[in-house]
Amino acid sequence: MNVRSEMKRLLFVGIVAVFLLAPSTTRGEVSRVEIAERKLFANGHPFGQVGAYESISGRLHFEIDPIAEENVRICDLELPPRNAGGQVEYWQDFFLLRPVDPRKGNGCLLYDVHNRGSKLALWTFNDAEMSATPSTMQHAGNGFLMREGYSVLWTGWNGDVVDDGTGRLLAGLPIAKNSDGTTITGRNYVEFIVDEPKFSEAFYFSQWGTAAGYPTVDLHDAGARLTRRESRSADAIVVPRTDWAFADYDDGKVTANPTSLYVKAGMKPGWIYELLYTARDPRVSGLGLAGIRDAVSFFRYGEGDRSAATNQPLSAACDRAIIFGISQSGRLAHHFMYEGFNRDSDGRTIFDGAVIHVAGAGKGLFNSRFGMATVYGTQLRQNLSPADFFPFATSVQEDPETGATGDSLARLRGQGELPKLFFVQSSTEYWSRAASLLHTDVNGSRDVDPEANTRIYLIAGSQHLGATATDRGICRYMRNPLKHRGPVLRALLTSMDAWVAHEIEPPPSEYPRIDDGTLVSVEEFRTQFPSISNVDTPTTCYQPLRLNPGPRWMTDGIADTVPPTVGKPYRTLVPAVDADGNERSGIRLPDVSVPTATYMGWNLRDEALGAVGSLADLNGGYLPFPAVSASGDSRTPLTERYRSQSEYLSKYSAAVSTLWQQSFLLAEDAIRMLAEARDADPWNRSAP
Structure with a gap:
C-alpha cells in the first residue's frame, strides 16, 4: 500500500x-x-x-x-x-x-x-x-x-x-473557587501605555494577541482606582472615578466591558496609566x-x-526531547525548569535540553493567582509586575539586600541529571530584559560563571524582534534589519541535539563579561559610542525592581500586597561597543564584524509618542555608515574602510568561515550568506 x-x-x-x-x-x-x-x-x-x-x-x-x-x-x-x-x-x-x-x-x-x-x-x-x-x-x-x-x-x-x-x-x-464554592476575588493591578491617542484599551492588549484579562467584580466598583503619570519618576495623578469606566469606546459609543479601560479625556501616548481594582475568577x-x-x-x-x-x-x-521558546515562550521554558516540572509522575525526564531564545533573565507570572503570561517588564513598561524575580541564574546567586540565596534549577537538583540549557540573547535583552543577571551577581559587580549544563550566547547587534524593515515605527532611529534568528538558531539546535544525544560538547558560551571589559554600565557605554550628529544614546536600561507582593507570594503564588512594595533595583549591565558602535562580544555575524552600519539592540521612542528618552521597548536600531567622510560622524566612512568590493567580500568570507568552524553556522547557511554577500552592494543605501 x-x-x-x-x-x-x-x-x-x-x-x-x-x-x-x-x-x-x-x-x-x-x-x-x-x-x-x-x-x-x-x-x-x-x-x-x-x-x-x-x-x-x-x-x-x-x-x-x-x-x-x-x-x-x-x-x-x-x-x-x-x-x-x-x-x-x-x-x-x-x-x-x-x-x-x-x-x-x-x-x-x-x-x-x-x-x-x-x-x-x-x-x-x-x-x-x-x-x-x-x-x-x-x-x-x-x-x-x-x-x-x-x-x-x-x-x-x-x-x-x-x-x-x-x-x-x-x-x-x-477556575479556582473558595472551599464553599463561592467566587474568589482579589486586588489586581493593570498597566496601560499607548503609542497613539486612544479612549479605551483592553486589559493586556498586545499586537501579537490580546490576552483574556480578569474581569472586575463590579462595573461600578467605587474602590477601583486609576492614576496617570507622564514618566516613571513623575508623581501619579488620580483620575476621578467619574472620568473613567470599565468599558470600550468605538465609533463614539461607550460600551460596558469588565476587562477594558475607558478614559473620558482620552489616553495620552507614552503616559503610564495604572489601574487597581478587584478582580474575580482566577484561572x-x-x-x-x-x-x-x-x-x-x-x-x-x-x-x-x-x-x-x-x-x-x-x-x-x-528517545529524547528538546523544548524551544521565543520571548514569552522562552520565559515559560525557564520557569518550567524553575518550578521543577522536568520529571513526570514516574520520575522520567521530560526535556533533555532547552533552547531559550530572547527571554533575558526573566521567568514570569505562569503559576500565580491572577497571573498573566503576557506580562513582562521593560525599562518603560510593567515595572511593578513581579514577572522578573530572584534567582535569575542557573548557578548560585546571593542577594545581599534580602539575604536570599539560590538558583533557578534548585528544584531539579537531586531529581536526576539536569537538562542542558542554551540561553540565546539578542542585544535587546541586555537593554530591555536584564539579561546580564543570568551571569553576574545581583549588584552587577562580578561575573557568575554558568554551570557545565548551561551555555549563554549573545548574538551581537541583534534585536529582540529579529530582522525587521528599517522603517522607524515607534522609534526615533531606523529599526534593525540584521537577520540572525534562522541561521544561528539552526546551528544551535543542531549542537543542542548532538549534546543531548551523543554528549558532543557545543560551542563555548559567547557573552559579554565584566572581567574582560565587554560588559559595562550604561554610563561607560555612553563614553564608548561614536559621535553621530542627531543621535542620542540611552541614559538607562531596564533594572528590575525588588518587589514584595506579600508573605504568600513565593510559597503560594498569592499576592497580598497589590501593587507590591518596591525595593532597591537590581543592577544590570550592557555590552561594550567598539569605535563603530558595534558590540565587541558575542556571536558576531559578518554584518557586525565586517560592518557597513552600526547595529544596535536598543532604540529610543519617537519623541512625538511621549515618554521622551525612554527605550523603544523591544526594538533595536540601525545607523548606516556614511559613504564618505561626514561632519559630525566619527565612524570611518565606507570608501576609506574598504578599498574595493573584493576587499569587502574577502573579509566577509573570512568571517563566515570562522563562524562555520565555530559551529555557529551550518554549511548550508554559510554558503547562502556568501552568495548573498557576493550579490550585495554595501554602498547602496537603498538596499541595506
Whole structure:
C-alpha cells in the first residue's frame, strides 16, 4: 500500500475520532485524546531521506491529582472542581508533525512553546510562512526540521489565549473557587501605555494577541482606582472615578466591558496609566506547566498497549526531547525548569535540553493567582509586575539586600541529571530584559560563571524582534534589519541535539563579561559610542525592581500586597561597543564584524509618542555608515574602510568561515550568506 492510500485509510478511521486510553492513574496524566484531523503534510512531499510528514491535531484531556507530590507547586490546585475520582480535569489543544515512517526520524521530539497561541518553530528554523495550521510547502519553508527528521509538537498551555478564529492553540484551565464554592476575588493591578491617542484599551492588549484579562467584580466598583503619570519618576495623578469606566469606546459609543479601560479625556501616548481594582475568577494557570509535562511524557513514553484500538498512533517515536521558546515562550521554558516540572509522575525526564531564545533573565507570572503570561517588564513598561524575580541564574546567586540565596534549577537538583540549557540573547535583552543577571551577581559587580549544563550566547547587534524593515515605527532611529534568528538558531539546535544525544560538547558560551571589559554600565557605554550628529544614546536600561507582593507570594503564588512594595533595583549591565558602535562580544555575524552600519539592540521612542528618552521597548536600531567622510560622524566612512568590493567580500568570507568552524553556522547557511554577500552592494543605501 502506498503512503497516500495509507493516509486515506487513517483519515477514514481517525478523523473526528475519540481515542479512550487506559484509566487515569491518581498521579496526573493524559486521560483522553480527541483527534480532529490527521493528514499528509505538504501533500506528501518527501523531505530528503526522511520522506513524507503527517500532521495530527486535536485535543488532549488531562486528569491530575491535586495532592500528588509532583503537583504541590501548582498555585490554587486544591480549589477547582474535582471529578468523581477526586481529580482535577482540564484540556489543551495539540498539533504534531512527524515523519510518516517514524523510523526514519532522528529520534528527537522538538516541543515548540506557542507564543500567545501562535506556532513559531517552522517560521524560525525553516524560514517558513507562519500559519496556525501548517499544511503546505509554504509552511514547510526550506524544510530544515523535516530534512533533519525532527518530530515537532505544539500544545495549548496558556489559559489566557483568546479564541479569535485564527486557529490559536487554546487551553481549558479550570477556575479556582473558595472551599464553599463561592467566587474568589482579589486586588489586581493593570498597566496601560499607548503609542497613539486612544479612549479605551483592553486589559493586556498586545499586537501579537490580546490576552483574556480578569474581569472586575463590579462595573461600578467605587474602590477601583486609576492614576496617570507622564514618566516613571513623575508623581501619579488620580483620575476621578467619574472620568473613567470599565468599558470600550468605538465609533463614539461607550460600551460596558469588565476587562477594558475607558478614559473620558482620552489616553495620552507614552503616559503610564495604572489601574487597581478587584478582580474575580482566577484561572489555575500553573496547570499549563503541568500539561506540558504530561503531554510530552505521553508523546515521548506512551506505550503501544495503552490503546489497543490504535496501537498508540500518536507516538513521536523519540528517545529524547528538546523544548524551544521565543520571548514569552522562552520565559515559560525557564520557569518550567524553575518550578521543577522536568520529571513526570514516574520520575522520567521530560526535556533533555532547552533552547531559550530572547527571554533575558526573566521567568514570569505562569503559576500565580491572577497571573498573566503576557506580562513582562521593560525599562518603560510593567515595572511593578513581579514577572522578573530572584534567582535569575542557573548557578548560585546571593542577594545581599534580602539575604536570599539560590538558583533557578534548585528544584531539579537531586531529581536526576539536569537538562542542558542554551540561553540565546539578542542585544535587546541586555537593554530591555536584564539579561546580564543570568551571569553576574545581583549588584552587577562580578561575573557568575554558568554551570557545565548551561551555555549563554549573545548574538551581537541583534534585536529582540529579529530582522525587521528599517522603517522607524515607534522609534526615533531606523529599526534593525540584521537577520540572525534562522541561521544561528539552526546551528544551535543542531549542537543542542548532538549534546543531548551523543554528549558532543557545543560551542563555548559567547557573552559579554565584566572581567574582560565587554560588559559595562550604561554610563561607560555612553563614553564608548561614536559621535553621530542627531543621535542620542540611552541614559538607562531596564533594572528590575525588588518587589514584595506579600508573605504568600513565593510559597503560594498569592499576592497580598497589590501593587507590591518596591525595593532597591537590581543592577544590570550592557555590552561594550567598539569605535563603530558595534558590540565587541558575542556571536558576531559578518554584518557586525565586517560592518557597513552600526547595529544596535536598543532604540529610543519617537519623541512625538511621549515618554521622551525612554527605550523603544523591544526594538533595536540601525545607523548606516556614511559613504564618505561626514561632519559630525566619527565612524570611518565606507570608501576609506574598504578599498574595493573584493576587499569587502574577502573579509566577509573570512568571517563566515570562522563562524562555520565555530559551529555557529551550518554549511548550508554559510554558503547562502556568501552568495548573498557576493550579490550585495554595501554602498547602496537603498538596499541595506
